[in-house]
Every structure is written in structure tokens, then in C-alpha cells.
Amino acid sequence: MNVEFVTEAGACQALALLVHEGRALVGTGASHDAAASGALTRAMDKSRFTGAADSSRLVAAPAGIDADTVVLVGAGKADGFDDLALEGVAGTAYHAVKLSGAEVLTIDAGHLSAEQAARIGFAVRLAAYRFDKYRTTLKPEKIASVTTVRVVTSDTEAAQAAFTPMSAVADAVLFARDLVAEPANVLYPAEFARRVKALESLGLEVEILGEAEMEKLGMRTLLGVGQGSRRESQLAVIHWNGGEPGAQPIAFVGKGVCFDTGGISIKPADGMEDMKWDMGGAAAVAGLMHALAGRKAKVNAIGVLGLVENMPDGNAQRPGDVVVSMSGQSVEVINTDAEGRLVLADALWYTQDRFKPKFMIDLATLTGAAIVAVGLDYAPLYANDEAVAGPIFAAAEKVGENFWRMPLPPQYEKHIDSAIADVKNTGNGRAGGSITAALFLQRFTNGVPWAHLDIAPTAWVSKSTRATIPDGAVGFGVRTLDRMVTDSYEG
Numbered sequence: 411m412n413v414e415f416v417t418e419a420g421a422c423q424a425l426a427l428l429v430h431e432g433r434a435l436v437g438t439g440a441s442h443d444a445a446a447s448g449a450l451t452r453a454m455d456k457s458r459f460t461g462a463a464d465s466s467r468l469v470a471a472p473a474g475i476d477a478d479t480v481v482l483v484g485a486g487k488a489d490g491f492d493d494l495a496l497e498g499v500a501g502t503a504y505h506a507v508k509l510s511g512a513e514v515l516t517i518d519a520g521h522l523s524a525e526q527a528a529r530i531g532f533a534v535r536l537a538a539y540r541f542d543k544y545r546t547t548l549k550p551e552k553i554a555s556v557t558t559v560r561v562v563t564s565d566t567e568a569a570q571a572a573f574t575p576m577s578a579v580a581d582a583v584l585f586a587r588d589l590v591a592e593p594a595n596v597l598y599p600a601e602f603a604r605r606v607k608a609l610e611s612l613g614l615e616v617e618i619l620g621e622a623e624m625e626k627l628g629m630r631t632l633l634g635v636g637q638g639s640r641r642e643s644q645l646a647v648i649h650w651n652g653g654e655p656g657a658q659p660i661a662f663v664g665k666g667v668c669f670d671t672g673g674i675s676i677k678p679a680d681g682m683e684d685m686k687w688d689m690g691g692a693a694a695v696a697g698l699m700h701a702l703a704g705r706k707a708k709v710n711a712i713g714v715l716g717l718v719e720n721m722p723d724g725n726a727q728r729p730g731d732v733v734v735s736m737s738g739q740s741v742e743v744i745n746t747d748a749e750g751r752l753v754l755a756d757a758l759w760y761t762q763d764r765f766k767p768k769f770m771i772d773l774a775t776l777t778g779a780a781i782v783a784v785g786l787d788y789a790p791l792y793a794n795d796e797a798v799a800g801p802i803f804a805a806a807e808k809v810g811e812n813f814w815r816m817p818l819p820p821q822y823e824k825h826i827d828s829a830i831a832d833v834k835n836t837g838n839g840r841a842g843g844s845i846t847a848a849l850f851l852q853r854f855t856n857g858v859p860w861a862h863l864d865i866a867p868t869a870w871v872s873k874s875t876r877a878t879i880p881d882g883a884v885g886f887g888v889r890t891l892d893r894m895v896t897d898s899y900e901g
Contacts, residue, residue: 411538412558413531413573415566416516422477423512424556426503429454429461430488437521438562439482445474450482462486464498464877466506477516481506493529494810496522500530501537501877508538508554516560524568527561531569532576534559536878539584541591578704579892583885586697590869590883594669594686599636599717602668602689603644606696606715612703615649629756631735635749636718638673638726645757646692648699648713652706653901659710660899661767662699662891663757665750665774666692666717673720673746674728687883688750690869691773692717694887701892708900714761716753720746732831736760737854742831750776751835751847755854762858768899769798769859772851773887779843780864788814789868789886792848795859802861805894810876811886813863818849826850863887 419425419438427439433454435443443450449472454460459467463486470479483503486495500517507515515534519527538554563569589597589605597605607616621642624633629645636643646666653659667688671677677685692715699713727733731743733752737759741752754772761770780790791813793799799815806813825837825846833853837846848862868886871879 411535413534413577414558414560415527415531415563415569415573416560417562417564417566419516419518419562420476422514422516424479424481424507424510424515425475425477426481426483426515426517428485428499428518429482430485430491431461433461434488436485437518439518442475442480446472447474449473450480454482459484463495464502466502468506479507479510479512493808496526496529497533498877500533504534504537504556504559505877508556509551511555513555514558514560515556516562518562520562520564522563524563524565525572527563527569528572528576530561531559531573532580533878535577535580536583539587539880541588541882575705579701579889581704582697582701582892583888585700586693586885586888587883589693589696590687590690590885592686594719598641598668598719599644599666600642602666602692602715602717603646606646606648609648609696609700609703612700614699614703615651617647619645619647627760628734628736629760630733631741631752632716632718632756634727634731634733634743635667635720635752638723639719639721641719644717645760646715646717648696648715650699650702650707650709650711652702652708653710657710659712659765659767660895661712661714661761661765661770662695663754663761663770663772664692664695664713664715665689665753665772665776666715667750667753668717668719670720670747670749671722673749674722674726675745675747676722677747684870687870688775689717690775690865690886694773694865694885697885697888698891701888702895707895709895711895712761712765712767714757716757718753720749735854737856739833739853740831742828742834744834744836748835748847750774751850754851758851758854759856762856767858769795769861770855771798771802771861771863771891773863773865775866775869776864777844777847777866779840779847780866783816783844784814784867786867786871788812790814790816790844790864791861792816792818793861794818794852794855798859798861801894801898802890805897806890809889809893811890816845816848818852819845822846822849
């Protein structure tokens with residue numbers, strides 16, 4: 411999507427005007443309505459359109475307005491019009507005309523600040539995403555016609571300056587969405603690693619560790635997950651050195667199970683195709699590192715991705731096996747479908763041991779129990795340190811990603827105590843499954859400040875209710891963590 415900033419709308423194929431609740435035209439809306447002899451007001455009066463958020467009303471070729479189509483976009487209540495409401499307006503405007511045949515959408519933002527104009531461009535980029543890579547028979551009328559969005563603003567230079575870092579974040583979110591959307595026969599661990607390695611063009615440094623190197627490090631919980639697959643497991647280590655040389659980094663760790671059959675504890679066939687996105691945590695971390703590099707963030711950051719494929723074959727890990735992690739702790743594998751925590755156990759230990767970070771945040775599509783606990787609109791958040799949790803929540807509220815704080819009760823530790831090893835990889839039954847998974851991970855943090863984001867409910871959406879989020883891959887977590895870094899950790 412091409413985004414341009416202009417000082418005047420000029421002749422338009424599609425012109426979007428904002429309308430607050432109560433059918434209150436804003437910006438140049440009133441002057442356009444006057445030029446059209448009240449046609450816009452009449453169109454609203456003769457419809458159910460009131461200016462409510464996420465609504466729109468198309469007015470075709472109104473006389474007196476130099477536009478083929480005017481789209482009136484609901485901006486909601488004027489006193490609650492914040493950045494997220496503005497993003498919704500931009501996305502709604504795009505969706506209203508994307509299949510209309512118009513190639514250029516012009517959005518009137520002359521009454522808004524330059525930064526708000528920039529946010530419109532950012533939101534449209536997110537809204538226009540669609541993963542059509544493998545679709546070859548789409549009819550032309552099903553393909554979006556809008557390829558350029560022009561945002562009218564009084565200060566194009568300031569808008570462009572504000573848009574540049576926002577656009578870098580949009581690039582990163584779309585990169586993460588692409589990773590999550592790819593099928594597992596295309597995006598297996600080595601291919602995921604190659605795509606991350608290609609991010610060195612942004613200024614990142616990327617190391618890729620193979621199975622032989624991880625074996626030398628003692629990463630046997632991670633390697634155990636992938637031993638049933640013909641695809642070699644990988645560990646991608648991403649460095650962004652944008653802060654002071656030698657300054658302590660912050661660290662992010664992602665679960666990258668590129669496909670999860672459940673292993674010997676095999677999943678039911680129904681819905682197993684969705685397990686291509688069991689690498690959503692790794693995709694989010696890769697997207698975050700993309701964003702930090704793209705906007706040249708003034709911070710030192712590390713991203714570590716544990717990339718595996720969980721398959722059943724004659725060499726696959728069995729229920730009842732005991733493996734020794736990099737930390738030296740032994741793990742009894744009760745269920746091979748509780749594999750993500752085994753990947754993260756070694757990845758977390760490696761991260762804290764090698765990099766000595768200020769904190770670690772892991773992201774993982776870890777448990778179905780998270781969905782049972784909080785539904786599909788929130789991601790559970792666990793943390794052993796309030797100084798880590800607080801900035802996540804503050805940032806999430808600003809970007810519209812929802813987290814729910816969950817407990818780490820010591821009395822639940824007994825549920826993951828093993829009779830023959832230091833710890834087992836599942837609790838006793840289904841009760842508190844997301845909690846016991848988090849408690850398992852905590853044993854591999856070595857006391858480093860840490861948060862665990864279980865994004866199983868939010869990495870993929872079947873029926874989106876947000877104009878800037880498509881059905882399918884969300885890229886959830888990228889915006890929250892990027893905003894957290896911006897607000898709390900850049901020097």
C-alpha cells in the first residue's frame with residue numbers, strides 16, 4: 411500500500427470524510443456538504459448512519475463535490491476520539507471502498523495533527539493486509555483495487571516524519587503476519603531461520619545454531635521436541651545494538667513450533683491444520699526485532715527463537731521419557747503435546763546465561779487452557795516482577811492489544827513435581843493448565859526478571875472485529891512490545 415501526504419484533496423476517486431456521532435461532519439465535511447447543496451446530510455438522514463464508530467455510508471458522485479464517491483466514516487463520540495479510534499476510522503474507510511474499483515482513496519485529515527495524519531497512513535497499511543500468496547483463481551472483483559491512500563494534512567513534512575517510524579512498525583507487523591500465515595511445508599525451522607537471517611539487511615545481527623551446536627550446549631529439552639521430524643531444529647539469535655555500547659540488553663524469547671502434531675501424544679485430526687501457527691510467539695519476537703531495527707530504536711535488544719517441528723515417527727520423544735535441560739534440571743515428559751514449554755526451557759536458560767539481560771519476556775502460543783481461561787480477546791500475562799509487567803500493560807492499552815494478569819501461585823508448584831525427575835512438563839489434569847505451564851517456565855529463568863505472554867488465544871483470529879486486523883494471522887504482540895520499548899527502555 412502506497413501512502414502519500416498532500417495538502418489538498420483535489421479531484422478524488424474516493425473521498426473519505428469523518429463524521430462524529432450525531433451526524434456531525436468534521437474537517438472539510440461541512441464545506442463539501444454545502445457545495446453539494448446538503449446531499450451528504452440528506453444521505454445520512456435517509457439512512458441508519460449516525461457516525462457511530464466502525465460504520466460507513468457511501469454517497470455516489472454527489473453534485474458539487476469533485477469525487478466519484480464520498481465515503482462518510484463513523485468516528486464515534488468526539489470526546490473519546492483517541493489514537494485507536496482514529497485507526498478504526500482509517501481501516502473502516504479503506505474497507506468501505508477497497509473493492510469499489512477506485513485505485514486511490516483520499517482521507518480528509520486537514521483538521522487533525524500531523525501525527526494523527528501519519529497514524530491514518532499506518533492504520534491503512536495494517537488494514538490492507540491480506541495473505542493471497544497462494545490464491546491463483548481470485549476473480550478481479552474480489553481483489554482490492556485501492557493501491558494508494560492520500561492523507562490530506564496541513565503539514566506534509568511533519569506527517570511524513572511521523573509516518574516513517576510508524577511505517578517501520580507496520581512492516582514488522584506484516585512480516586510477522588506472513589510468518590504465521592505460511593503453511594508448514596513452506597515455513598519449517600530452517601526456512602524460518604533463513605527469513606530471519608535476511609533481516610540483517612536492516613542492521614540486525616543474526617546467528618543460527620543447528621542441532622550439533624545445541625547438543626554441545628546441552629539443549630536436550632528443545633532437541634527432544636524435534637527429534638521425530640526430518641526437519642532440523644534451529645535456534646535463531648537476533649541482536650539489535652542500538653543503545654550504548656556494552657549496555658545491558660533486554661531480551662525476548664519466542665516459541666517457534668512450525669508445526670505441532672502433538673508428537674506421540676497426537677492431536678485430533680479436526681483442526682490440526684491450525685497448528686501451522688504454533689510458531690506465533692517466534693513470529694512476534696522476529697517482528698519486534700524487525701521493528702526495532704526498522705525505526706533504529708535506541709536500545710540493545712536480543713531475540714531468541716526456538717524453531718522446531720513436533721512430529722511422530724520411530725525416533726520421536728515418548729511420554730515417560732526423561733531429558734536433561736541446558737540448566738541441568740531433569741524433565742519427565744508426561745505429554746509430548748506439551749512441547750512448547752520444553753523448547754522455551756532451553757531457550758530461556760540460554761538467553762539469561764549468555765546475555766545477562768535486564769529482563770526476559772517470552773511469547774508463546776503455549777496452552778489451550780489459556781483460551782479456556784480468558785477466551786479469544788485476551789492473552790494471559792504472567793510475571794515474576796512488577797517492573798516488567800507494568801510497562802507491558804501500559805503499552806498494550808495504547809495499541810489495543812489485550813492482556814490479563816494471571817497468578818503464579820507457589821502452592822501450584824506441587825502439580826509439576828515429578829516422582830522421578832526434577833520437574834514434569836504437565837500438571838495434574840487439566841485444571842490450571844496455563845498456570846502450571848507458566849510455573850514450569852519460571853523454573854528456567856534463574857531468577858531473572860521475566861514475563862510470559864501466552865498468546866494462544868490471540869495469535870490467529872477467525873472473525874476479526876477490528877478494521878486494522880484481518881481474519882487469520884494477527885502479528886499479536888509486536889505493537890505492544892515495540893511501544894513498551896519506546897516508552898520505557900530507549901535511552
